[in-house]
Amino acid sequence: MTTSQAILTVDAVLLTLVEAELHVALIRREAEPFAGHWGLPGGYIHEQEDDSAKAAIARVLQAKAGVESPYLEEYGTFSGPVRDPRGWSLTVVYFALAPVVSGQVQMFPVHALPNLPFDHTQIIAKVLERVRSKASYSSLPVHLCPPEFTIPELHAVYEVVMGEKLNIANFRRKLEDLQVLEEIPGCLRSGGRSRPSQVYRVSKKYRNALSVRERGL
């Protein structure tokens, strides 16, 4: 049997908001190559314990970033003979969104990343493109919010993720299409000078999933 000798890994672009700016989690690499450098959290599959590549990256994120069940989606693979000095390699890249992150990772603003090894800079750029695009027609950014939030707060999160101003009236209407939120009865929050806003949470069905707006040809 001739099997491939390619190196197989999983990596995650874990995003969170810090002071209203999108941040990505990086970790100091312990092993060669590039030991001591900042890089994406990731690693090898553990054949004895991981039921899938997704389970492998979930294990890494729990151990290194203290996130139990973030929103986690496969972005795609990056592969080839030159991306890793050890030889032909393939990594399955996931993106994860969480309201808070802890553990050994450190958060960096997406606009001020250090030099990164392998193709990690390109991976982050590609994932951010996907996340921005997906935010424009789905409930993806709710996974950056704490469990309870107002519409103005969620609106601000969408603006940060998409990097542009969004008309609040349109936003409310399109959010209703998504049907992901439920009111927390009787819970209002003061928003400074404006009148108090209703507080919402993500309905159970969408806690680890997305709602996508209907399109149709």
Added chain:
Amino acid sequence: MTTSQAILTVDAVLLTLVEAELHVALIRREAEPFAGHWGLPGGYIHEQEDDSAKAAIARVLQAKAGVESPYLEEYGTFSGPVRDPRGWSLTVVYFALAPVVSGQVQMFPVHALPNLPFDHTQIIAKVLERVRSKASYSSLPVHLCPPEFTIPELHAVYEVVMGEKLNIANFRRKLEDLQVLEEIPGCLRSGGRSRPSQVYRVSKKYRNALSVRERGL
């Protein structure tokens, strides 16, 4: 260095139209496991010649199905300890669309597939779901068409892919949004009893790419 011993492969769901029905290309497996059974065309990475996993599957499709440059897109990975009897394995799955297919593969209607090894039945089902969804907001089905076609012909292809009737007037309008087609000047084709239809081709920019309709929150 502890690297993973996981088995890494690439597989393709190659789709084409035969007599106005969507078909998938299968090939008789030469090697164990499941030698002699029908399966998806795929195989190992060839580290010496493949620049990426996508290059590996393009090589396989050219060799086994005679398709030079089909529309080719990564679907995602399937992985785990039980999908391959040899051990923990990961396959990167691509979908490909081509107007004609030749070589060692045989085309099966998607509704009448033989029993397939590994998780190939599930892979095909998942890819078809993606292709149908993507067809509803993109130019994806044009890659099933021959180089020159009329709008009624393309409309019929969309209906086959999506498995539903599409209003022709809406279809024409939405197709215009996509801006993927160009008229072949002076080229008309008779459509039976109706008046002759203008013949179109995909504009160069989109021959191996997609156009997607705008959505926006």
